[in-house]
Amino acid sequence: MGEKIAKELLERLKYSGQIISRVALLVRRHMFAFPQTEKGLRRLVAKVGIKGVYDLIELRRADIRAQGRGTEEDDRELDHFEQALTEVINKNPPFTxxxxxxxxxxxxxxxxxxxxxxxxxxxxxxxxxxxxxxxxxxxxxxxxxxxxxxxxx
The missing domain is CATH 1.10.8 (Helicase, Ruva Protein; domain 3)
Incomplete structure (x- = not known):
């Protein structure tokens, strides 16, 4: 439901198709399960792009904080995920x-x-x-x- 609402709102506000698509992708994917393998990380990057995956992490951080349930463990988990992701990206595998x-x-x-x-x-x-x-x-x-x-x- 969130993706549909976001798209409709952004269309009414006359945002570009590119912005609308980007926001819709982030809303759709923001509750993704953290991949546990390099292969899973590569596939996630292939789906949403390098910038998109870092945007997803920041969106997840914001979502957790907005719900008032953020813990140090949540931050550590996101930091660990971001570090693993950066290591995979730095190996420069093909994503597209x-x-x-x-x-x-x-x-x-x-x-x-x-x-x-x-x-x-x-x-x-x-x-x-x-x-x-x-x-x-x-x-x-x-x-x-x-x-x-x-x-x-």
Whole structure:
């Protein structure tokens, strides 16, 4: 319900679509469960972006304080989460399709494909592949995985 109200209010106030989308994403995701693994952290960043994930932490801090239930333990938990997140981000793994070592042109050339949704589906699956295993973000490994995926997308 909060996301819908936020969108309607921001639209009435004539905020830009970009601001409305950003706020809606934060409201929708602000009660996220803290990922316990690096893979989970990478997936969260892939969903909301690097800035977005830090915004979520600050929103969570504000939400806890606004409800008058913030404890030192809450602060420590958020600090620990933020530190783990920063460590993952500093490793510079791929978080977006643009971070892949292959792009749509390479996939189309390598597999004689025409532009279309199939290329996008392959790239999204390749991103999933490297979110799980960032060390596999190498052109040859990605093309091998793309070849395997082409039968299923």
């Amino acid at each position: 399709i643009n971070d892949l070592e292959v792009d749509g042109n390479i996939v189309m050339t390598e597999f004689h494909l025409k532009p279309g949704p199939k290329v996008g589906r392959v790239l999204r699956r390749l991103l999933d592949f490297v979110l799980d295993h960032p060390e596999n973000n190498k052109k040859d490994l990605l093309l091998d995985e793309a070849a395997r995926l082409l039968d299923t997308v």
